[in-house]
Amino acid sequence: MASRLCAGAARLCVAASRQRTQVAGLRTGGKVGKEYAPVPAGLANRMKVFQLPNNLPVHIKGGPIDKLLYLVTAIVCTVGVLECFHVYYVLSYPAKKD
Template identity: 60%
Template structure:
């Protein structure tokens, strides 16, 4: 028997053992984890945002969410316009006399 065949045989035997050990470690690690309870106000918000009521997520919070969404859209639009304005100014500089 050559050394190469012995090494190949050992690798074939060790690979399933490594996979089994990794599976045992990953499942046993989950059992020891304990999480703190979710506060009541957060539970209410979770129910509100996870129910399927036909509204997009960004407006489920009511009028405040609608206002914040509108302000964000306006700020992004103004920023995009200003970005193109800067490109225009940098591309077409004023002629020097």
């Protein structure tokens, strides 16, 4: 009994997927799938730069601007961690009131 139910459910799923595929084919003029817009030339060149096998991490492949941004981000993160420890210290040892 259970195998008959599973077989019937499988047939329904297959029929439904065939219908969806046929309807999609009618809507797209026989083509089933996604079509994408062409990639602009400037973006294609940038993509080639980042895909070069030059053993550089991706956050440095963009040149000196990326190095600067990485350095600034590292400094801000370090200062943030130090400030967290400073806050923990101040909260752990509050100033004594006279």
